[in-house]
Amino acid sequence: MYAINRVSPALAIGIFVMSIESPSARPGSADQEKQSFAETALKLGGKSEEEARRTGAIDRADDQVEALFAPQYQTTASPAHRAIWDREVPIDLFRSGRVEPTADVKRVMDDSVAVVRRHRDAGTLLDENKKIRDEVLRDLAGAGYWGLLVDKEYGGAGATFSAFAPFLTRMAIVDPTIAGLASVHGCIGAVDPVRTFGTSEQKESYLPKLASGERLSAFALTEPCAGSDLTALRTKAELRGNQYIVNGEKLFITNVVPGRTIGLVCLIENKPAVLIVDLPAEENAQFQLKKYGLYALKQTYNQGIVFRDLPVPAENLLKPVKGDGLTIAYHGLNLGRIALCANAAGTMRLMLASMIPWAKFRRTYGAAIASRELVRRRLGRMAAMIVGCDALVQWCAGLIDQGYRGEMECVIAKIFGSESQKEAAVELLMKTHGGRSFLHGHLFGDYIHEYLAPCIYEGEGEVLGMSFFKSLVKAHGTEFFEPIGKAQQAAGIKNFNPVNPSHMLAMRGPLGAYAKWFAAEKLRWVSVPKLPTMPTALREHAEFACDWLQRQPLEISGTMRKHQLKLADRQCRMADLSQRIQDAIVILCTSLYAADKTDPLVQSAADILCRDLTRKLTGAPPSDKYFRAVSQLGEAIADGKWTGLEGVPAEEILMGYEN
Numbered sequence: 240m241y242a243i244n245r246v247s248p249a250l251a252i253g254i255f256v257m258s259i260e261s262p263s264a265r266p267g268s269a270d271q272e273k274q275s276f277a278e279t280a281l282k283l284g285g286k287s288e289e290e291a292r293r294t295g296a297i298d299r300a301d302d303q304v305e306a307l308f309a310p311q312y313q314t315t316a317s318p319a320h321r322a323i324w325d326r327e328v329p330i331d332l333f334r335s336g337r338v339e340p341t342a343d344v345k346r347v348m349d350d351s352v353a354v355v356r357r358h359r360d361a362g363t364l365l366d367e368n369k370k371i372r373d374e375v376l377r378d379l380a381g382a383g384y385w386g387l388l389v390d391k392e393y394g395g396a397g398a399t400f401s402a403f404a405p406f407l408t409r410m411a412i413v414d415p416t417i418a419g420l421a422s423v424h425g426c427i428g429a430v431d432p433v434r435t436f437g438t439s440e441q442k443e444s445y446l447p448k449l450a451s452g453e454r455l456s457a458f459a460l461t462e463p464c465a466g467s468d469l470t471a472l473r474t475k476a477e478l479r480g481n482q483y484i485v486n487g488e489k490l491f492i493t494n495v496v497p498g499r500t501i502g503l504v505c506l507i508e509n510k511p512a513v514l515i516v517d518l519p520a521e522e523n524a525q526f527q528l529k530k531y532g533l534y535a536l537k538q539t540y541n542q543g544i545v546f547r548d549l550p551v552p553a554e555n556l557l558k559p560v561k562g563d564g565l566t567i568a569y570h571g572l573n574l575g576r577i578a579l580c581a582n583a584a585g586t587m588r589l590m591l592a593s594m595i596p597w598a599k600f601r602r603t604y605g606a607a608i609a610s611r612e613l614v615r616r617r618l619g620r621m622a623a624m625i626v627g628c629d630a631l632v633q634w635c636a637g638l639i640d641q642g643y644r645g646e647m648e649c650v651i652a653k654i655f656g657s658e659s660q661k662e663a664a665v666e667l668l669m670k671t672h673g674g675r676s677f678l679h680g681h682l683f684g685d686y687i688h689e690y691l692a693p694c695i696y697e698g699e700g701e702v703l704g705m706s707f708f709k710s711l712v713k714a715h716g717t718e719f720f721e722p723i724g725k726a727q728q729a730a731g732i733k734n735f736n737p738v739n740p741s742h743m744l745a746m747r748g749p750l751g752a753y754a755k756w757f758a759a760e761k762l763r764w765v766s767v768p769k770l771p772t773m774p775t776a777l778r779e780h781a782e783f784a785c786d787w788l789q790r791q792p793l794e795i796s797g798t799m800r801k802h803q804l805k806l807a808d809r810q811c812r813m814a815d816l817s818q819r820i821q822d823a824i825v826i827l828c829t830s831l832y833a834a835d836k837t838d839p840l841v842q843s844a845a846d847i848l849c850r851d852l853t854r855k856l857t858g859a860p861p862s863d864k865y866f867r868a869v870s871q872l873g874e875a876i877a878d879g880k881w882t883g884l885e886g887v888p889a890e891e892i893l894m895g896y897e898n
Contacts, residue, residue, distance in 0.1 A: 300469075300511075303562025304569045305644065312642045315714045319647040319824055323711060323792060327766045328785045333824075334771070334831050335637030338401035347396045348406050350382035355413045364414065371416060371538055376497055379417070380452025388425035390434070393446035400574065404581045404636040408629070411585025412887050415689065416538040418585060422578035423494045424449070427697075428456035429502045429515055431571040436513075436557045445500070445515060454517070455498040459489040459544060460568055467702055469565055474505040474546065476514060478553060483507070483514060485549040488529070495528065496540035502557075504564050511564030513557045516549075525549040535692035573649040575697045577635045580656030583693065584628035587660060588883065590668045591621045593682050593890030595877055597672055600892055608671075612866065615873030617667040622876055623848035623869075624659035625883060626841055627825055630832035631655055650707045651821045654700045657693035664690035678893050701814045708817040712795060719756060720799065722749035757796070765789045773834040774842055780849035781834075784827035787856060791820060822852045840881045843872045 305313050314320055318332035340348060358364040358375050366372045379385065387403055389395025398406075403425075411418035424430060433445050448454040465471040474487025485505060495501065495518070503514045519526050529543030559566050594617070598609035608614045631652040638645045669676045669683050676683040683690075694700055723746065727735060730745035737743060743750070768785040770778060798816060802809050826849045833845030847869050854861060875881065 300562060300565030300569055303559070303566040304646075306561045307559075307566075307570070308644045309642065313644055314646055314710050317643055317645065317647055318638070319651065319820075320711060320714075322785075322788045322824065322827070323795070323820070324715065326763070328768050328788060328827070330769055330771075330785075330831070332638075333634065333828055334835075335401075335634045336835065337405070337633060338399060338637070338640070340398060340402035340406070344387070344396045344398045344402055347383035347387060347398075348409070351379055351384040352410060352413055354378045354382050354384075355410065355417055359414060365538060369538060370540060371420070373497065375417075376452065376455065383450075384421065385424055385452040385455060386450030387421065388430055388434075389446050389450035393442060393450055395446070395450035399636075400577070400639045401633070401636040404577050404632045405629070407578055407581040408585040408588075408632065411582045412588055415582055415586045415589075416536075418582050419536075419578075420455075420494060420539060422575055422582070423458070424456050424498070426574035426578050427458045427571045428494065428498070429458070429500050430456060431574060432458075432502045432513060432557055432567050433515060435570055436559045436567055437515075438558075440554070441515065441557070449500065454500040455494060456500045456502070457492050457494040457498040458504075458568075458571070459492050459495070459501045459516075460504045461489065461491045463488060463490050467699065469504075469511070469568065472504065472506050472511060474503070476503075476505045476507050476512065476551065478507070481553045482550045483553060483556070485514070485516070485546040485551055487546050489544040489546075490529075491533075491541060492544055493536055493539060493541045495542055495544060501544075502567070503551075504568055507556070511568075513564040513567045514551050515555045515557065516551050518544075534688035537686075537689065572697055573645050574639065576649040576653035577632055577639070579693050579697055580628050580635075580652040581632045583656035583660040584625055584632060586690070587621060587625050587628070587663045588887050589890070590663050590682065591618065591625070591876070592884055592887040594618060594621070594668060594671045595879075596889050597675075597892055598877060600895070601673075609874075609877045612870050614671055615870040615877065616866070617671055618873035618876045619844070619847055619869040619871075620851070621663055621667050622840070622844040622872060622881060622883065623851065624663060626833060626844040627829050627848045628652075628656050628659060630829040630845070631825065633832060634828050647707055647710050648824075650698075650703045651824055653697055654703060654818075654821060655825055657696070657700060660690050661694055675893055681893055682890055701810075704814045704817040704821070705810060707821065708813045711817070711820070712799060715792075715796065716799065719749070719753040719796075723753065725749075757793075760792050760796075771831075771834065773830070776846045777830040777834045777842060777849070780826050780830040780846070780853070783853060784823045784830070784849075787823045788820070788827070819856055822855055826852050838882050840872065840875055841883065843868070843875075844881075844883075847872060 310316065315324075318329055321332070322328045339345075354375070355364070358372070358378070363372060364375060383396055386395035387398045387406075388400075389397070391397040407418045407421060410421065429445065430449050433441055433449070437445070445454075449456055460469070462471070462473060464473060474485065474489065476483040476485045478484075485503070487505065489503075492501070499518045499520070501516050501518060503516045505512060505514060522528060525547050526549050527545045527547075529545055531543065533541050535541075557564075557567055595609070598614050598618070599607050601608045603611070631648075635645055635648045635652045638648055664683060664687060672681070672683060675681060678684055698706070726746050726749045730742075732742055732745065735742055735746065765786055766789070768782060770781050773781065795816065798812065799806060802812065806813070829845045830849055833842045836842060847865075850861075850865055850868075853859075876884075
């Protein structure tokens with residue numbers, strides 16, 4: 240083993256790429272050798288054996304999830320990956336039409352919304368603890384709300400995700416917490432793990448109860464010492480006879496109080512596993528809830544769980560065909576990320592609906608602030624982010640229904656949705672309402688933690704951005720950089736010297752392959768995208784995004800060459816490059832989405848969002864033309880001309896006064 244400053248660039252690149260590989264390891268196999276090589280890479284980068292082992296475990300779980308999908312639906316075949324590495328952007332994969340629910344599903348959705356509206360209007364939505372009433376949860380069960388994602392054969396509605404995801408936006412307009420509970424129950428809770436990984440007996444046992452609402456669900460993954468690092472799990476289950484005996488603690492478990500059925504991620508024989516656990520109706524010596532103060536999720540229960548020798552039937556263990564408990568955990572997260580973006584689209588509509596009456600009411604220097612350019616810009620910017628969320632939800636949900644893994648695309652939706660909601664709350668809602676934002680009963684003051692917390696839910700944004708980058712570079716590294724590292728290692732070359740004939744002879748194959756790719760990439764013309772008929776402004780945005788994405792391979796590959804083994808520690812560089820690629824994809828997706836809409840204000844909002852993101856990529860300042868466009872959009876929204884706010888109740892103006 241050599242010190243990092245003695246590792247040549249060629250070997251370093253090869254080792255780094257192999258370090259982001261994660262094949263399953265079998266003692267004495269080629270896969271075992273490959274894993275050892277990867278761990279060596281991390282050590283050369285200054286990492287401990289423990290860190291190398293833990294990182295490898297996460298990577299293996301990711302590979303195992305990938306293996307669940309047919310090759311044509313895996314990451315390398317996804318639209319985000321192909322937009323960078325293919326010779327042409329697959330435009331058709333960035334278009335996804337709205338899917339209308341079937342009559343049965345629509346009835347469930349309409350009835351569920353009616354239940355929440357009825358309780359909201361009657362003031363019976365919350366109990367004495369300011370949590371969603373049990374009666375509301377039961378009424379939603381009667382409407383079929385909890386079974387939307389459960390197949391009909393098990394008593395559910397069998398909704399497609401393309402119908403379910405935009406419905407969450409509709410429900411969030413009425414109550415964001417209840418919309419979020421549908422995601423907890425159906426996406427990251429027990430429904431998706433049992434549907435996807437359960438045996439026929441497990442499905443028969445659990446899905447009918449989960450569909451009817453007899454049992455609501457939660458997902459117990461996070462622990463006091465295990466968040467992003469899922470290899471730090473400490474909760475264990477030991478098989479004793481026909482039962483697993485569970486000991487440990489979980490933290491930040493949403494819906495655990497009314498739910499009582501959880502997907503529990505724990506260690507069995509020191510390997511991650513998932514048990515479906517029916518929690519006792521009351522706390523006892525084997526099971527206690529851990530209460531703590533939490534600003535976010537204020538209208539539902541989020542508590543910890545402490546297990547002390549809790550027995551769970553052995554038949555409750557979920558056994559994926561490939562992988563382990565981390566495979567199950569990763570699988571459901573994509574659905575939750577789309578749901579988060581959908582919820583943000585509804586929540587921001589509530590914010591916008593509260594800004595309009597106040598902007599018309601509040602006067603400064605003799606005129607309503609709705610006439611002021613700054614306020615109109617805020618209204619226009621809010622609408623732009625809403626349309627962006629709508630576009631991403633429709634696109635990602637469509638990919639899921641087509642069978643794609645959608646890992647990279649769902650990360651984009653999660654990050655954009657959560658960051659947009661944060662900006663909307665702080666920069667647009669609060670600044671427009673001014674000091675009244677902090678009054679009791681005000682949308683901002685009462686719910687600011689709810690608006691910020693999604694930046695952490697389903698994975699913190701910048702950490703997910705690095706995961707996005709890793710998914711993007713993995714195949715390129717495997718094809719070109721890994722053979723370089725292997726060849727240099729096999730030849731025993733410690734310090735590669737390109738003017739040494741023996742070195743070049745030993746390395747000619749892999750270096751030649753990379754040189755050929757590099758030259759072809761350097762000389763090729765960027766293809767003209769095959770876009771559908773689009774309004775001129777939106778077409779220009781789509782063309783810009785395609786051109787920008789197609790020019791990224793050289794920068795990405797150059798970043799890998801430059802930082803070599805240290806790239807794993809260049810988190811800021813990876814996050815920055817990842818975010819810029821995500822922004823370009825949002826431009827493409829939003830422009831294509833809006834081109835299919837008939838509402839001119841939807842198209843104007845999409846145009847504004849695309850201009851904003853383009854400036855982030857180019858560094859150009861906003862033009863006077865842009866300011867006029869966003870101001871005109873804001874004026875039209877203030878005048879009630881945008882159909883995107885139909886059915887959204889206007890917030891009451893607090894502390895009204897005579898001007």
